[in-house]
Amino acid sequence: MTGAWTLRAPCSGQDGFAPNQDAWRTAQDLKRLCQARLGYCKPCPFRAECIATIKPSQAKFDGIAGGRLWCDGEVIDALDDVSDEELAEPKLRPSCGTEAGAKSHTRNDERICPSCRQAAREMDARRQAEKPKRQEQLQLDFAGTT
Ligand code: SF4
Ligand SMILES: [Zn+2]
Structure with a gap:
């Protein structure tokens, strides 16, 4: 350095x-x-x-x-x-407001902007909500093979 x-x-x-x-x-x-x-x-x-x-x-x-x-x-x-304050100011991009936008901030060593943070949170919540459904489906598929 x-x-x-x-x-x-x-x-x-x-x-x-x-x-x-x-x-x-x-x-x-x-x-x-x-x-x-x-x-x-x-x-x-x-x-x-x-x-x-x-x-x-x-x-x-x-x-x-x-x-x-x-x-x-x-x-x-x-x-x-x-703290996130130690990261650079986020640059706003056309992808802001999406999970991909959040990833762009991370890849560029920036703080995640509020709309990307919200989008990432919503995607996370959706994934969590879908997890039990997916597990249930897997169990059904497995049961069907026996
Ligand atoms: S943050 Fe850690 S690695 Fe960076 S300059 Fe300070 S002591 Fe060194
Ligand atoms: Zn953003």
Whole structure:
């Protein structure tokens, strides 16, 4: 990382925040390697700058940035006080107001805009409501095969 703030960050001069790909294979390995370093981010006032610089989702980053542990650009662990405020302002796109719009925000390391958040919530609720129906159908299908 570059920038004057990086010299004042708690992780300045430390290594192991983005382990070499040869050193791990699974997300669990990465967690074992990096998890202890998440503590450095706890008092760090530069989490937003860190995420904006690394752009972990876009870069498919593996390692620690902004109080989160990322694997292939997805958060697999995080400090308990991380906040969406640490992500960039959402850009509004034609896909806003849909679940795909919400995914675009995430892929671009942005906060999810209110209409995309609402759309994602509704899709989630619909999936939850459909789950029992699907399970019932599977049981019926299974019963029909015996
Ligand atoms: S958020 Fe964590 S990784 Fe990023 S600069 Fe701060 S201490 Fe370093
Ligand atoms: Zn949106």
